[in-house]
Amino acid sequence: MPIHINLLAEAQAAEDLRRRDPVKRATFLGLALVVLMLFWGVMGQINLSLANQRLVGVNTAIEAHNKEYTNVVAQLNQISVAKFKIASLQKLQSARFLQGNLLNALQHITVSGVQLTRMRVEQKYLETPGTDPKMGPDGVSPGTPGKSRETIVLFLEARDNSPNPGDQVNNFKQAIAEQPYFKAMLDKTNSVELVGLPSPQTGPDGKQFATFTVVCHFPEHIR
Secondary structure (H helix, E strand, O other): OOOOOOOOHHHHHHHHHHHOOHHHHHHHHHHHHHHHHHHHHHHHHHHHHHHHHHHHHHHHHHHHHHHHHHHHHHHHHHHHHHHHHHHHHHHHHHOOOOHHHHHHHHOOOOOOOEEEEEEEEEEEEEEEOOOOOEEEOOEEEOOOOOEEEEEEEEEEEEEEOOOOOOOOHHHHHHHHHHOHHHHHHOOOOOOEEEEEEEEEEEOOOOOEEEEEEEEEEOOOEEO
């Protein structure tokens, strides 16, 4: 039987050992990992770029909505202020002091021998500023209404021409206090007062008369 001798056996064994070299396999594995990391990094950059684009779009939409919200809030605030002022004006108009009603009541006061010579109304107002409604995180917060303390005093200067000047002064005061308008409108305590004493005088015709002043106090009102 012939004997086969492989003269390349040693070279083949060396080549096989080289192919199975762990260093080479580690090198290939390292290269594969590097390629994988590069691929993961590229995909991460792509995803980050897409996320940034979406973020820019969302921020743009939010900014647009914020502008719309700010405009709506400003308009709501203006509407609330306008409604508040209209309501205040209506309240003031409904409770204002009317001179016509006063004059109509005075013409129904008649006392024999007494002549009304002058009427003066003194109105004083002490104002306290209010605050406008404001838009807060929980909606529109109501403002504080402005206040005005109203004080009204009526001065009536009259002349008593009765036979005994001065006797009709109290009757004139009583007539004012019992007149329906003044009875409803004047203060309930010390509503009609006499200022000083009647002043006796003599007219050009030689007749005597007495002048006097009656003060009528209206109650204070907070408007």
